[in-house]
Amino acid sequence: MLGGRVCAFLKAARCARLALGWNQWQARYICRGTSAFTSPMHYLDGERIEPTNTDAGGHFPILEPATGHKLCIVQESSVQDVHTAVVSAKSAFASWSTAPGAERAQILYKTAQIMRENIEAIAVAEVHDTGKPLWEAKFDVEGCVDTIEYCAGLARMIAGQHIDLGRGNFGYTRREPLGVVGAIGAWNYPFQMAVWKSAPAICCGNTVVYKPSPLTPITTAIMGEVYTEAGLPNGVFNVIQGSGAVGQYLATHPDVAKVTFTGSVPTGTKVMAACAQGIKYVLLELGGKSPLVIFADCQLDNAVKGTMLANFLTQGQVCSNGTRVYVERPIYETFVDKLVERVRAMKLGDPMSEDTTMGAIISGEQADRIMSFIESAKEEGATIATGGERVIPDPALAGGHYITPCVLTDVNDDMRVAREEIFGPVVCVFPFDTESEVIERANDTEYGLAGGVFTRDLTRAHRIAAKLQAGSVYINNYNVYPSELPFGGYKKSGIGRENGILNIDAFTQVKSVYMEMGDVDSPI
Numbered sequence: 001m002l003g004g005r006v007c008a009f010l011k012a013a014r015c016a017r018l019a020l021g022w023n024q025w026q027a028r029y030i031c032r033g034t035s036a037f038t039s040p041m042h043y044l045d046g047e048r049i050e051p052t053n054t055d056a057g058g059h060f061p062i063l064e065p066a067t068g069h070k071l072c073i074v075q076e077s078s079v080q081d082v083h084t085a086v087v088s089a090k091s092a093f094a095s096w097s098t099a100p101g102a103e104r105a106q107i108l109y110k111t112a113q114i115m116r117e118n119i120e121a122i123a124v125a126e127v128h129d130t131g132k133p134l135w136e137a138k139f140d141v142e143g144c145v146d147t148i149e150y151c152a153g154l155a156r157m158i159a160g161q162h163i164d165l166g167r168g169n170f171g172y173t174r175r176e177p178l179g180v181v182g183a184i185g186a187w188n189y190p191f192q193m194a195v196w197k198s199a200p201a202i203c204c205g206n207t208v209v210y211k212p213s214p215l216t217p218i219t220t221a222i223m224g225e226v227y228t229e230a231g232l233p234n235g236v237f238n239v240i241q242g243s244g245a246v247g248q249y250l251a252t253h254p255d256v257a258k259v260t261f262t263g264s265v266p267t268g269t270k271v272m273a274a275c276a277q278g279i280k281y282v283l284l285e286l287g288g289k290s291p292l293v294i295f296a297d298c299q300l301d302n303a304v305k306g307t308m309l310a311n312f313l314t315q316g317q318v319c320s321n322g323t324r325v326y327v328e329r330p331i332y333e334t335f336v337d338k339l340v341e342r343v344r345a346m347k348l349g350d351p352m353s354e355d356t357t358m359g360a361i362i363s364g365e366q367a368d369r370i371m372s373f374i375e376s377a378k379e380e381g382a383t384i385a386t387g388g389e390r391v392i393p394d395p396a397l398a399g400g401h402y403i404t405p406c407v408l409t410d411v412n413d414d415m416r417v418a419r420e421e422i423f424g425p426v427v428c429v430f431p432f433d434t435e436s437e438v439i440e441r442a443n444d445t446e447y448g449l450a451g452g453v454f455t456r457d458l459t460r461a462h463r464i465a466a467k468l469q470a471g472s473v474y475i476n477n478y479n480v481y482p483s484e485l486p487f488g489g490y491k492k493s494g495i496g497r498e499n500g501i502l503n504i505d506a507f508t509q510v511k512s513v514y515m516e517m518g519d520v521d522s523p524i
């Protein structure tokens with residue numbers, strides 16, 4: 001079922017509501033389809049700035065996924081702009097790195113408070129940028145508030161160890177910040193990525209230069225304004241803008257100590273190579289093709305709901321999605337029927353509309369890519385149980401990119417659709433017969449970001465959790481990201497972890513200090 005038309009009254013009400021919240025962020029909002037984000041998207045030394053790059057070829061238009069309308073034009077950062085941002089972060093590091101944890105915590109708590117007061121305004125900007133439904137964007141921003149508060153707590157927990165070395169001698173370790181962190185994000189969760197990367201780095205005393213995806217540049221500068229308003233010293237968080245070349249300058253800049261990157265495996269490979277050149281720390285959050293295993297003894301309705309969460313948030317453009325769903329044969333047909341029924345009930349439409357459950361694909365190029373997977377599945381003999389069509393749900397959304405959520409059956413493990421990351425609303429459902437068979441099939445992938453299992457047999461659940469080659473495993477749920485739980489990939493899905501107490505490991509280095517209490521005993 002496709003979404004209906006959003007009435008003019010609701011649109012006007014929405015515009016008025018937004019204008020109130022949005023003024024605070026110095027952007028201008030006119031109305032759906034004519035919205036304009038006029039403030040510069042670059043953030044340096046505590047304010048939005050125009051980049052020095054005035055090269056006519058160095059700018060890119062930002063198109064709203066929902067409508068195809070131009071939201072703004074963003075000027076790409078020059079090499080000089082990247083350098084200036086790193087210099088700003090480097091000079092801010094001197095005092096931020098020595099600030100007491102309690103002071104960092106206070107600023108982060110204040111950041112969370114300001115963010116909480118502006119969830120709606122930030123979420124609306126995120127919807128313009130990404131095409132995801134408003135309720136989902138609000139949920140994302142609420143999660144970001146939690147992450148910032150969690151990191152505020154961590155700021156006071158950074159500690160080393162005391163080690164007794166005998167004869168009165170001892171050593172201790174200090175956890176010291178790394179320096180300037182270069183952060184590079186993808187387009188599916190732009191605001192969340194800016195938070196997940198900056199808050200842990202900042203709570204540990206680092207400073208940050210952030211480059212969002214050129215498809216979604218809008219909310220990162222808002223992050224900068226929130227930080228500044230909360231009292232974060234100028235230069236601790238800076239934003240540059242642009243494509244891969246700008247990311248490459250950042251990753252290779254000699255004063256960047258660590259790169260934290262979220263994106264695809266091919267780009268992650270380049271970022272890791274750039275970091276290798278400079279012997280830099282690197283954290284990579286990359287793609288996935290995750291399995292979700294459903295046993296016949298599961299609570300079926302929960303398994304169907306879990307499969308929805310595993311596949312159709314953010315139009316299916318989620319790295320950890322469980323896109324290979326293995327269902328034990330006795331319940332396979334019933335499961336597919338229930339899943340198809342639920343997928344058909346989704347409402348595809350205007351992401352600003354309260355009742356929309358699935359919005360727009362990020363770009364025409366990505367929509368073409370998703371459709372090419374669906375076409376290849378058809379050619380290879382898969383059956384489309386539902387969806388998989390490119391549609392315009394409303395004439396007002398004619399320039400947007402919409403694909404009906406798709407369930408594929410009769411999929412073979414070797415088909416392209418079963419092996420490659422699609423990053424769209426497409427789920428493959430396979431039957432299986434035995435536990436050992438399904439584990440082997442689930443692990444037969446170069447990726448290892450996540451996995452899931454639905455069963456009432458808890459012994460089996462934990463056995464499977466241990467055997468799945470993945471950084472996150474969900475038992476009887478899927479795609480839940482508590483701030484306390486580390487998140488990251490096995491195999492080609494990445495290196496390092498975001499979230500949890502491991503944030504401290506990720507953004508500090510250990511110094512060992514030896515203390516001699518006696519005379520020096522030298523044989524030479």
Ligand SMILES: NC(=O)c1ccc[n+]([C@@H]2O[C@H](COP(=O)([O-])OP(=O)(O)OC[C@H]3O[C@@H](n4cnc5c(N)ncnc54)[C@H](O)[C@@H]3O)[C@@H](O)[C@H]2O)c1
Pocket residue numbers: 184185186187188189211212213214242243244245246247248251262263264265266267268270271284285286287288318319320421423449489493494
């Ligand atoms: N594991 C995770 O947490 C996670 C989360 C979200 C998305 N992803 C992955 O991200 C991918 C989709 O995002 P995308 O299309 O934006 O990815 P991408 O790899 O194309 O781009 C990611 C970022 O890297 C930048 N970039 C491109 N070339 C670069 C280079 N040579 N050096 C430095 N930076 C460079 C881009 O401008 C962008 O900001 C999917 O594979 C998805 O699974 C992973």
